[in-house]
Amino acid sequence: MLYCEQLSFRYQTRQIIQHLTFHVNEGEFVSLIGPSGSGKSTLFYLIGGLYEPEEGTIYLEGERVNGKRGLIGYMPQTSSLFPWRTVEENIRLSQELEGQIDPKQIKQLLERIGLSSYANHFPHQLSGGMQQRVAFARTLASKKKLLCLDEPFGALDALTRSEMQRWLLSILEEEKRTVLFITHSVEEAILLSDRIYVLTPGPMKVKKEFHVPFPREHRWDQRGNKDFLELREEIEAMLLG
Numbered sequence: 001m002l003y004c005e006q007l008s009f010r011y012q013t014r015q016i017i018q019h020l021t022f023h024v025n026e027g028e029f030v031s032l033i034g035p036s037g038s039g040k041s042t043l044f045y046l047i048g049g050l051y052e053p054e055e056g057t058i059y060l061e062g063e064r065v066n067g068k069r070g071l072i073g074y075m076p077q078t079s080s081l082f083p084w085r086t087v088e089e090n091i092r093l094s095q096e097l098e099g100q101i102d103p104k105q106i107k108q109l110l111e112r113i114g115l116s117s118y119a120n121h122f123p124h125q126l127s128g129g130m131q132q133r134v135a136f137a138r139t140l141a142s143k144k145k146l147l148c149l150d151e152p153f154g155a156l157d158a159l160t161r162s163e164m165q166r167w168l169l170s171i172l173e174e175e176k177r178t179v180l181f182i183t184h185s186v187e188e189a190i191l192l193s194d195r196i197y198v199l200t201p202g203p204m205k206v207k208k209e210f211h212v213p214f215p216r217e218h219r220w221d222q223r224g225n226k227d228f229l230e231l232r233e234e235i236e237a238m239l240l241g
């Protein structure tokens with residue numbers, strides 16, 4: 001689905017990404033973990049075509065997409081809902097931009113995120129978790145196959161975050177999209193992902209790739225298990241260098 005080959009990028013004279021190579025298979029959930037400020041959001045800007053890499057190639061479904069916009073679903077760290085638009089109007093936005101409004105799908109998405117009765121509410125009338133669900137529904141409404149989610153649960157409290165992780169997986173069971181996910185939480189990455197890339201601090205490149213070996217449906221119950229904790233410790237040690 002996505003193959004980034006030997007990407008390099010700099011802001012002015014500062015090298016942010018250097019020879020970064022990684023891939024995401026169709027239907028996979030892949031997480032990126034790296035130190036704060038290492039360049040993860042910048043990588044999403046490159047994949048989304050906002051910036052062009054200085055060197056290297058980004059392939060989406062086999063096609064070179066350096067600098068091409070509008071091909072991925074993107075959800076930023078904060079929900080970025082438009083405060084003057086209702087929940088339904090916010091979800092509809094990506095379809096409006098694509099010029100193809102599908103009222104039936106919007107209705108289904110509202111049901112799927114459990115917010116049908118909030119369709120005409122405004123963002124400030126919702127909790128943080130509800131706002132993130134609306135932002136995610138807006139990303140899903142765009143029908144893009146690859147979803148790039150930039151630390152979507154970072155601002156939520158622990159309980160809401162845990163609910164949202166389970167909720168995200170249940171939605172993806174039905175929606176079958178491919179996800180590239182940025183998180184600072186090693187536990188969250190293990191709970192959600194098929195594979196995890198640990199990244200180096202600037203300039204950013206892949207330090208190590210981990211496959212998560214546990215069946216997804218049992219992961220929440222296995223959080224205290226020896227194998228789970230060992231993997232978590234190994235990734236944390238890798239992050240600390």
Ligand SMILES: Nc1ncnc2c1ncn2[C@@H]1O[C@H](COP(=O)(O)OP(=O)(O)OP(=O)(O)O)[C@@H](O)[C@H]1O
Pocket residue numbers: 011012016034035036037038039040041042043
């Ligand atoms: N437009 C810009 N011009 C110059 N430097 C920038 C610009 N945007 C970001 N940076 C710098 O590039 C580095 C990487 O930023 P980026 O936001 O990609 O990191 P990140 O890994 O996503 O951080 P975090 O995990 O804290 O969200 C940071 O040091 C940041 O200050």
